[in-house]
Every structure is written in structure tokens, then in C-alpha cells.
Amino acid sequence: MNGTGTIAERQEEIQKLKKESRTLLLAHYYQRAEIQEVADEVGDSLALAKSAKESEAPRILLAGVHFMAETAKILAPEKEVILPDTEAGCSLADACPPDPFQRFIEQHPDHEVVSYVNCSAEVKAMSDRICTSSNAKQVIQSIPPDRPIIFAPDKNLGRYLMEVTGREMLLWDGVCSVHEAFSMERIMKLMGRYPGAQLLAHPESEEAVLKLAHHIGSTSSMLRYVRESNKKRFIVATEWGILHKMNKQAPDKELIPAPSHADNSCACSECAFMKVNTLEKVEQALEEGKPRIELSEEIRIPAYRALMQMFPNQEKNVA
Numbered sequence: 663m664n665g666t667g668t669i670a671e672r673q674e675e676i677q678k679l680k681k682e683s684r685t686l687l688l689a690h691y692y693q694r695a696e697i698q699e700v701a702d703e704v705g706d707s708l709a710l711a712k713s714a715k716e717s718e719a720p721r722i723l724l725a726g727v728h729f730m731a732e733t734a735k736i737l738a739p740e741k742e743v744i745l746p747d748t749e750a751g752c753s754l755a756d757a758c759p760p761d762p763f764q765r766f767i768e769q770h771p772d773h774e775v776v777s778y779v780n781c782s783a784e785v786k787a788m789s790d791r792i793c794t795s796s797n798a799k800q801v802i803q804s805i806p807p808d809r810p811i812i813f814a815p816d817k818n819l820g821r822y823l824m825e826v827t828g829r830e831m832l833l834w835d836g837v838c839s840v841h842e843a844f845s846m847e848r849i850m851k852l853m854g855r856y857p858g859a860q861l862l863a864h865p866e867s868e869e870a871v872l873k874l875a876h877h878i879g880s881t882s883s884m885l886r887y888v889r890e891s892n893k894k895r896f897i898v899a900t901e902w903g904i905l906h907k908m909n910k911q912a913p914d915k916e917l918i919p920a921p922s923h924a925d926n927s928c929a930c931s932e933c934a935f936m937k938v939n940t941l942e943k944v945e946q947a948l949e950e951g952k953p954r955i956e957l958s959e960e961i962r963i964p965a966y967r968a969l970m971q972m973f974p975n976q977e978k979n980v981a
């Protein structure tokens with residue numbers, strides 16, 4: 663389709679292309695609403711990884727960021743994995759380059775290396791275990807208490823995990839530029855204006871925001887909290903794309919995006935990497951079957967072993 667198609671026309675074309683090419687379209691909650699609407703599944707990092715691994719589709723289009731598409735390829739090497747735009751990176755993954763991280767690990771050889779899934783395939787390959795925001799607490803708790811731990815790349819999530827598990831960890835100094843950008847001053851003002859409002863925060867947020875939050879959790883856990891809560895008003899401290907699904911799942915609730923320092927028009931937090939993907943690029947990627955994610959087995963196999971620690975009861979064949 664040329665550049666003039668309407669959103670509805672493009673969505674129709676995407677449905678057709680998906681069917682013809684037997685492509686499973688997986689989208690993260692931070693994707694644009696019009697992309698979420700054509701996805702076969704919308705989920706958090708853990709759910710998308712599971713679906714990529716378990717699906718029978720020969721091709722996966724990952725509408726999310728690069729590390730999510732890489733994770734899909736690591737877990738399902740026999741499938742073609744495409745990402746609409748390879749510029750869809752992640753500030754956390756960028757904060758942990760493989761060479762310095764390798765040197766850091768070598769300085770602490772007795773440590774178990776746990777990496778948050780928001781990292782490159784190379785960093786995953788250097789790690790003993792991977793976690794997502796949905797299972798991080800359980801992953802840390804599954805490590806024998808006398809084993810010292812390195813946690814990378816997110817120091818905010820790491821600090822939060824130290825608090826909830828009581829485990830000391832050596833933290834890599836990385837942050838998510840989106841979750842670091844919330845303005846405490848503006849959040850406090852909002853809470854003053856709406857005294858009954860519940861503050862929900864992703865654990866990538868700074869300590870001060872987490873201290874104030876009524877609920878801390880992954881994107882899927884925030885959605886569950888809003889659905890199940892009898893409260894009516896929520897201040898949501900994560901990327902604003904999640905509001906699309908939240909509104910659909912809880913139309914009677916009032917959702918207020920937590921304000922960031924930035925003076926942007928919506929006064930909310932946007933992940934520019936996630937928003938690089940557009941409906942037009944999704945359509946083009948489906949048509950052309952690219953950009954494709956390729957990984958050497960040298961990286962993929964150790965990364966697979968580390969990722970599979972998240973699925974303790976499953977067959978660990980590396981093929």
C-alpha cells in the first residue's frame with residue numbers, strides 16, 4: 663500500500679499479510695494503539711517471550727524493541743523473527759555494553775550473574791540467569807542464599823529487588839531514561855489534588871517514586887491491579903502506551919499518566935524507541951519479511967541457557 667492509506671485500510675492489509683505469511687504479530691503494551699489493535703497478542707516482556715517460544719507460527723513479527731525480538735529469536739531459532747525498525751533500541755540495553763560488562767564479571771568470578779531481559783543477546787550470553795519485571799523476585803529467591811549476585815543492567819530494579827528479597831547484590835549502573843524521567847514534584851502535586859488516587863509504578867522507576875507507590879510491578883501486573891481494584895483513580899508511572907489497554911480493560915476507571923520532567927505536550931512519559939514502530943513499518947516488514955534478527959549460535963546457545971532459567975520446569979534442549 664502507498665503512503666496514503668488510512669489506518670483502517672492499513673490494518674486490513676496487515677491482517678491479510680499476516681494470514682498469507684502465517685506470521686504471529688506480538689506487540690508490547692507500549693506500542694502505538696493502532697499497532698496493538700492488529701496484534702495477535704499484546705503482552706509484557708515475559709508473555710511475549712513465552713508466546714514466541716510456544717507458537718507454531720513459522721514467522722514472528724515483534725512490535726516492540728530490539729532486545730524483545732532478539733529474545734524471541736534466542737528462544738525460537740527455527741522461526742523467522744522480524745522487527746519493523748532496527749532503530750527500536752532501549753536505553754537500559756545500551757547502558758550495558760558487552761566488553762565492560764565482561765570485565766566486571768571477571769572481577770567477581772564467584773558471583774551468580776543475573777541480567778534483566780532488557781539487555782543485548784551478548785550480555786544474556788554472559789549471564790547465568792535472565793529475569794523480567796514479572797518474575798525477577800522469584801528468580802533472585804531461587805539462588806542459594808550463600809551465593810553472591812551481580813545484577814544488571816537496571817540499578818533501580820536491582821535496588822528494589824534487594825529490598826523485597828533481603829539479598830545484597832552488586833548492581834550495574836544502568837537506568838531506563840523513560841522511567842528515570844518522572845517528576846516527583848509533579849506526582850506529589852497530583853496526589854495532593856486527588857488524595858484517593860493510587861500510584862502505580864514500574865520497578866524501573868527511581869527509589870523516591872517507588873517509596874510513594876501503592877503498587878509496584880510489571881506492565882501486566884499494573885493492568886491486573888487496575889482491573890481488580892475497587893479504587894476509581896490511578897496515577898500510572900510507566901510509559902503511556904499502556905493506557906490504551908488499561909482503558910479497554912477498565913473503562914470505568916480514571917487513568918492519569920504520571921508526569922515527567924519533560925515539558926512535552928502530553929506531560930507524560932514516552933519511550934521514543936517503542937514509538938519508532940509505526941503501522942506503515944509493520945505493513946512493510948510483513949510484505950518484505952525484514953528487517954530480520956540473526957544471531958550466531960555462539961551467542962544464542964549460552965543466551966538460551968540463561969533465558970531458560972526463567973522456565974524451570976521445561977526441557978532445556980538448545981536446538
Ligand code: 13P
Binds near residue numbers: 794864
Ligand atoms: P515489562 O516486561 O514490565 O512489560 O517491561 C518492559 C519494559 O521495557 C519496561 O520499560
Ligand code: SF4
Binds near residue numbers: 751841901
Ligand atoms: Fe527500554 Fe525504558 Fe523503553 Fe523500556 S521504556 S524499552 S526500558 S528505554
